[in-house]
Amino acid sequence: KDCTANKGSDAGYFGEPYASGAICNSACPLMFAGGVRRVVGEWAYLGVHQITTTYIRTKLLYRTTYKVVNGKKKVISTKVVSRKNAGSYKTYEMSKAVEKRLAAYFRDMGVGEDVLTTMKNTPASDIHQLALETMLRMGLVTSMDSVDLLTAAAICKARPEPANCREIPANKDAAPAAAVAAEVKPAPATAARQEIVKRDEDMRFVVVRGSNPLCNPDCPEWISAEGTITAYTPERLRDMLDSIGRRRLPLVINSPGGDVLGALAAGRLIREHKLDVAIARTDFVGCDLTARDCAADSEARAGLTVDAEGVCNSACAIMLAGGVRRLVGPRARLSVHSLGMEKQVRTYLEDMAIGSDLFAAMQSVLYSSHRQLEPEMMLKVGLTTGPQSVDALTGATICAATPKPENCRVAPSPNAQAEAPAKL
Structure with a gap:
């Protein structure tokens, strides 16, 4: 009874839907x-x-009132005076x-x-x-x-915000809320760790600078995109691109897939900014991706790309398709399957100037299965633009090429800040 709907109250109740077993x-x-x-x-x-x-038989007894007009009966009224159950039967x-x-x-x-x-x-x-x-x-x-498409916590981060998202006004019913908060027991430590892991799986964007000594002081930089694609992946990517200004850095993705709508929006954003994309994992030097010292911001972190064990599954292929140059090395793994939303996916791939063969390859695989595409196949269907690996975008020697790639940048001298005032 304490969890029944309250008339005249819009407070609602806390809960979480589970698809498993529904x-x-x-x-x-x-x-x-x-x-x-x-x-x-x-x-x-x-x-x-x-x-x-089920058909229910009913026996009705009527009382009819009529009068005779010119030798003919004219019904004035009909009234049911009794109603009895006459049995029932089912048809299958x-x-x-x-x-x-x-x-x-x-x-x-x-x-x-x-x-x-x-x-x-x-x-x-x-x-x-x-x-x-x-x-x-x-x-x-x-x-x-x-x-999760309708109820996941992440959907309220999307823009435009879904109609079923609502912010609870601050200080409303403060006293009752405080009383409830006082009764809430802290979650077990194991539950807290599970929540942290879950958040860390969401795709995170970090600016990375090549740590290979062969490139110093002029080294390539890129944006590392690691984790699951969610509804607010496009917003995070836009925030990252805004933070680096006009610099056009390649995107290096390592993802098991995720939300299709999020991938479609992120792919369009990638094409809008004319970014090159490659599949590989990024190994950081001096920080852990899940730690606070490696949080996403515009400051470059030291690292290197490794296409071995780099993964791009499911909706990740949609995000990759947004790239201008699209590279998947021979040691990286990319797999596809049907994603649903056929009209949106087909239109998106057409807008990205990718032929219908990729869509056909995706539709030929059940949602519960995966089909790994070999490098030759990816080239054939137009998903990749060349046979190169991620090294073509992030390798230590690319900054020695002429013309120099846009993502190369000379590291500032340690004494640059000290010398600046003197030059002024």
Whole structure:
């Protein structure tokens, strides 16, 4: 009772939805089909079966009042004086009338006829669980995403902000809030560590300067992008690009994939700024990516790129596609699978001037699987622009080339700041 809806209160309750094990069977998919955006995810279950209809018989006794006019009876009123239950019966196959209504409903909701066909072919005593790829093909789900698309904490960082995000006003009900806070026990240390790990998985952007002594004092710099693509990855990338001003540094990505919408937006931002992109991991010298001394800002951290074990999976390929030059070395690994949101992905790849072969390769792989693309294949479908590795953008010797790459910069002399006042 203490968690029931309060009439006249807009406070709401704290909670977190879990897709794992969630179920939507029988009549539930009919309600689900009414949504504008409809997501299930690979850990939830949605099943259909034959519609069961219960018919209830009722015996009615009427009292009719009429009068005779010119020898003919004219009914004045009819009233039910008694109503008795006369039994009921069930049908385990939908009637033509019900089928017609369901077909019209699904058509109005943009759902394919295959859903109704599957329902008709599944006995009422059974449940046919639909695979995620099947639901996407039928139009029952609108993307391959899970409930996180609508409820994850990160979505409220996106711009524009989703309609279901709301900031709680400060100092509202301060006394009750304080009382509640006093009763909240601190989370266990293990839970705190898990939360830190979860945050650190989100993609982080760090400006890096090559640490190879062969390049000093003129060394290449780049932006390291490590971690999972989320809804606010584009905003973080924009903040990073704003912080470095007009400098155009290549982007070195190492990511398992993540949010498709985030990848699409980040890819467009990459193309807008005409950045080169390569797949590799960045090894930092003197700092740890998860530590505060290596936090993302415009100050360059020492490091080097290694394409061995560099990863770009799933939605990461979308982000890579935004690059002007796109490089994946022979020791880096890139894999693809179907992502859903077919119209958006196809349009994006066309805008990036990448042929339809890449989209076809992605669509040929189930969401639950991965297909690793070899370097020759990536060149063939247009995902990469050449056979080079990340070294073409971050190698120690590139700054000796003529013309010099834009991402090369001579390190300031340690005495530069001391000498500056004297020169003034």
